[in-house]
Amino acid sequence: MARTALVTGGTRGIGAAISQALKAEGYSVAATYAGNDQAAAVFTEETGIKAYKWNVADYADSKAGISQVETDLGPIDIVVANAGITRDAPFHKMTPEQWTEVVDTNLTGVFNTVHPIWPGMRQRKFGRVIVISSINGQKGQFAQVNYAATKAGDLGIVKSLAHEGARAGITANAICPGYIATEMVMAVPEKVRDSIISQIPTGRLGEPEEIARCVVFLASEDSGFINGSTISANGAQFFA
Numbered sequence: 140m141a142r143t144a145l146v147t148g149g150t151r152g153i154g155a156a157i158s159q160a161l162k163a164e165g166y167s168v169a170a171t172y173a174g175n176d177q178a179a180a181v182f183t184e185e186t187g188i189k190a191y192k193w194n195v196a197d198y199a200d201s202k203a204g205i206s207q208v209e210t211d212l213g214p215i216d217i218v219v220a221n222a223g224i225t226r227d228a229p230f231h232k233m234t235p236e237q238w239t240e241v242v243d244t245n246l247t248g249v250f251n252t253v254h255p256i257w258p259g260m261r262q263r264k265f266g267r268v269i270v271i272s273s274i275n276g277q278k279g280q281f282a283q284v285n286y287a288a289t290k291a292g293d294l295g296i297v298k299s300l301a302h303e304g305a306r307a308g309i310t311a312n313a314i315c316p317g318y319i320a321t322e323m324v325m326a327v328p329e330k331v332r333d334s335i336i337s338q339i340p341t342g343r344l345g346e347p348e349e350i351a352r353c354v355v356f357l358a359s360e361d362s363g364f365i366n367g368s369t370i371s372a373n374g375a376q377f378f379a
Contacts, residue, residue, distance in 0.1 A: 143167045143212045144358065145205070147252055148222030150182040150190050151175070152321040153271065156347035157219055157354045158188050164355055166217065169208040171195070173222065195222045195248035196240075202255045214263065215256050217358045220249045220293075221271040227282045238285045245289035249296055257304075266309035267358045270297050271350070274317045274373045290315075294369055301367030310366040312357050317373025320344040341374030 144161045148154040149170025158170040168188050172179045179190040189211070193204035209215055223245045226237035253268055260266030275283055276290025293313060300311035318324060318335050324344065325332070336344060353370050356362055371377055 141165050141167045142216040144217035145169050145215045146219040146221055147171045147195050150179045153347045153350050154221040156351040159186055160351035160355050162188055167212045195251055196243040198251045201251040205255045214259050216265055217267040218256050219269045219354055220252045222248055225286050229282050230284045241285040242289055246292045249293055260309050261307045264308040268300055268311040269354055269357050270313045272313045272315045274315050274377055277315055277377055298367045305366055313369045314353050315369055315371045316350050317376045318344050320346055339374040339376045
């Protein structure tokens with residue numbers, strides 16, 4: 140029987156690539172989304188992957204959604220916490236609301252996603268927790284104090300979960316993508332995009348599928364000794 144994988148924010152961008160890559164490897168995949176019903180419907184029609192709508196910032200909503208996924212597809216063995224938002228502003232202009240929205244989704248949302256699944260993983264003595272962080276959680280970024288703080292916090296989550304889950308056969312790892320050619324990045328003016336690319340030693344944007352391949356490896360049986368680690372997939376930008 141195929142293992143079940145849950146991908147939050149899994150119907151668009153990097154999340155969509157992850158969902159499709161896991162399905163191609165034989166996993167039963169559930170993808171979540173927060174608000175774009177039309178995009179989710181198109182995604183499901185094109186891929187055959189069922190999309191579930193809930194707000195990862197709400198614990199009760201997440202717990203109920205996860206329960207429905209497990210009823211439909213079986214116990215969740217792989218969870219990819221990918222859902223995230225930005226509310227950018229220079230720190231002196233950042234509002235408490237902008238701070239709270241990002242923390243609730245990007246940091247608390249990881250807790251809300253993993254916590255309801257964790258007991259089942261411990262009971263079954265197997266689990267793969269994969270959190271999609273960001274290069275900006277490693278190096279910081281102008282006008283992203285809120286976002287960078289959450290993505291750095293995500294790294295602390297996986298390191299701690301790795302300690303707690305190791306003896307139960309659970310791994311927890313993070314992936315920090317650099318700038319990836321998603322719909323959002325490709326929509327910025329060409330001059331801005333060229334400026335971004337000029338800072339990447341590889342000389343190009345990453346592809347969503349490249350992040351997805353990292354996830355597929357971390358989800359596999361072969362990755363069992365990799366635990367509490369961070370994969371930096373950024374074209375050497377962080378090391379420039």
